[in-house]
Amino acid sequence: MTQEIDTLGKALRHNMLVMATCRSCEKQARFLAADIAAxxxxxxxPRTLKFRCTDCDSRDCKVTLVENPHDRTPETIIWRPVKTRL
Structure with a gap:
């Protein structure tokens, strides 16, 4: 029986990545589910998270969960979230 991964905690247990894709310019950013859950x-x-594209400043991003590639190539970049003060 399969189960939908609908929380960051479930994604964290499966060592997944949260991938945000800008719908305007198609830029992608990948984050560890553990970092986002913290x-x-x-x-x-995870699908209710709000992301902003750094290239086109759009807030219209699609959020998907993907498996963490264990044979990661050098061009796979994992971003780390940071809180900023305005």
């Missing part, structure tokens, strides 16, 4: 909590639905 910021937003383990019970948060």
């Amino acid at each position: 910021f937003y909590g383990h019970g948060r639905n």
